[in-house]
Amino acid sequence: MLNTLKTLTLAAALGGGLTAAASHPATAAPATDYPNKAIRFIVPFPAGGPADILARLIGKEMSEHFKHAVIVENAPGAGGNIGTAKAASAPADGYTMLMGFVGTHAINTTLYKNLSFDPIRDFTAVAPISTVTIALVAHPSVGVSSVKGLIEKAKAAPGTLSFASPGSGTPHHLAGEMFKSTAGIDMMHVPYKGAVPALTDLIGGRISVMFTSVPPALAHIKDGKLNALAVTSASRAAIDPSWPTMIEEGLPGFEVENWYGVFVPAGTPQPIVETLNAELGRIMRQPAVLEALRVQGAEAMQGSSADFTAYVKSENEKWAKIIRQSGASVD
Numbered sequence: 001m002l003n004t005l006k007t008l009t010l011a012a013a014l015g016g017g018l019t020a021a022a023s024h025p026a027t028a029a030p031a032t033d034y035p036n037k038a039i040r041f042i043v044p045f046p047a048g049g050p051a052d053i054l055a056r057l058i059g060k061e062m063s064e065h066f067k068h069a070v071i072v073e074n075a076p077g078a079g080g081n082i083g084t085a086k087a088a089s090a091p092a093d094g095y096t097m098l099m100g101f102v103g104t105h106a107i108n109t110t111l112y113k114n115l116s117f118d119p120i121r122d123f124t125a126v127a128p129i130s131t132v133t134i135a136l137v138a139h140p141s142v143g144v145s146s147v148k149g150l151i152e153k154a155k156a157a158p159g160t161l162s163f164a165s166p167g168s169g170t171p172h173h174l175a176g177e178m179f180k181s182t183a184g185i186d187m188m189h190v191p192y193k194g195a196v197p198a199l200t201d202l203i204g205g206r207i208s209v210m211f212t213s214v215p216p217a218l219a220h221i222k223d224g225k226l227n228a229l230a231v232t233s234a235s236r237a238a239i240d241p242s243w244p245t246m247i248e249e250g251l252p253g254f255e256v257e258n259w260y261g262v263f264v265p266a267g268t269p270q271p272i273v274e275t276l277n278a279e280l281g282r283i284m285r286q287p288a289v290l291e292a293l294r295v296q297g298a299e300a301m302q303g304s305s306a307d308f309t310a311y312v313k314s315e316n317e318k319w320a321k322i323i324r325q326s327g328a329s330v331d
Contacts, residue, residue: 030275034094038069042090043099044083046076050132050213050296054260055099057292058129061283070097079169079330080104081115088117092267094276098123101260102171106315110323111169111330120316123263125308126273127280128301130293132258133214133237134175136246137226139205147230147249150209154185161208162188164198169328174319175211175232175256177326182251202226213258214239214297232256239297259301259315261308277305 041059045051052074059070075083084104090096098104105119117123136147142161144150154161165173168191180187190207192198195216201207203225211232218239220226230246231237234255246254262280264273283289284300293300303311323329 030271030278034272034275035066035068037095038071039066039095039097040090041070041072041097041099042083042087043072043074044076044080044087044104045074047074050215050298051099051101051260053296054130054298057289058262058280058283061286061289062279065279065282079108079112081108081112081117084119085116087263088122088265090265092265092269094264094268094272096265097126097276098263099129099260100263102258102315102319103169105261105263105312106319107169107171107174107323109316110320111328113329120309120313122266124266124268124273124305125312126262126264126305127277128259128261128303128308128311129280129284130260130298130300131233132260132296132298133239134172134211134232134256134258135214135217135221135237135243136175136179136209136211136229136232137202137217137221138209138229139202139207140224140227141205142208142227144229145227147244147246147251150229151183151185154183154187158186159188162190164190164192164202164207164210166195166198167191167193169323169330171256171258172211172213174322174326174328177328178254178256178322179211179246179251181322181325182254211256218297237297238294238299257315261301261312273305 041055043052043055055072059072063070075086080103084098084100087096087098108115109119138144138150144153163176165176173189173191176189195212198210199212199216202210203220217226221228228243230244230249232246232255236245237243281302284302290300
């Protein structure tokens with residue numbers, strides 16, 4: 001049962017020693033006359049996905065508290081780039097928010113050659129929201145019950161094991177490339193058009209392993225159709241603390257976070273940013289919200305705008321290195 005928040009701090013994200021609360025003692029005062037009309041909340045993915053579910057959960061809570069509607073607008077396409085570009089060009093007045101994630105604000109910067117926006121220059125990072133647990137799972141026929149066992153098997157027969165992903169350039173694909181590089185092994189990447197067909201082939205034994213978000217795989221793990229080997233977070237997942245981390249399995253520094261956060265166009269007045277940050281922090285502490293996240297295999301995050309900005313920059317640097325090593329590219 002999830003009973004604590006994952007607090008994003010400089011200590012956690014960058015190795016520093018300041019907490020999010022103590023690192024910025026002189027922040028701007030919250031806006032007193034904001035909001036006074038409806039807020040548009042752009043989600044750069046189709047309705048029904050994790051980002052959309054999260055945005056609608058936040059939008060409902062925020063609408064009730066602010067007494068003004070928060071209208072979720074889905075603008076999918078190009079790995080989240082279409083909706084993100086739309087948000088980047090919106091007025092910087094606090095009435096357009098974006099549900100960004102590790103792809104739109106860290107991975108795509110290097111993965112796509114011709115982005116029409118810069119995730120650092122064109123946005124202000126308001127607040128981190130959530131991480132969704134990613135696990136390394138294997139088909140039982142692979143015959144391994146641990147990451148160490150998988151590495152041994154891969155080294156004994158280079159290139160014979162395969163790993164699926166929901167598509168090239170996704171966090172799940174890049175986690176596989178990071179695994180290959182860190183462990184010094186060779187596995188064949190098989191990209192799919194989404195998590196469902198990838199999981200279907202994994203369950204059918206046509207694929208060896210996969211880095212997957214936990215929710216769609218959980219039932220198959222519980223009924224023994226898949227073996228959960230480890231999670232990619234820095235600490236064990238609340239959804240099942242018996243699963244070790246990749247770090248515990250002997251891969252130092254192996255951390256892949258499928259994180260989500262709220263952004264506004266660059267130039268949005270700081271008092272509005274502080275108001276939104278405080279409101280999002282309040283929402284992510286609500287027991288009902290925490291429970292809704294828990295059943296989705298997610299954990300809440302909190303932090304100041306400045307700490308979240310530093311975290312996004314560090315994620316850009318990390319993923320740029322991984323993408324360049326993998327050779328992944330999308331036009």
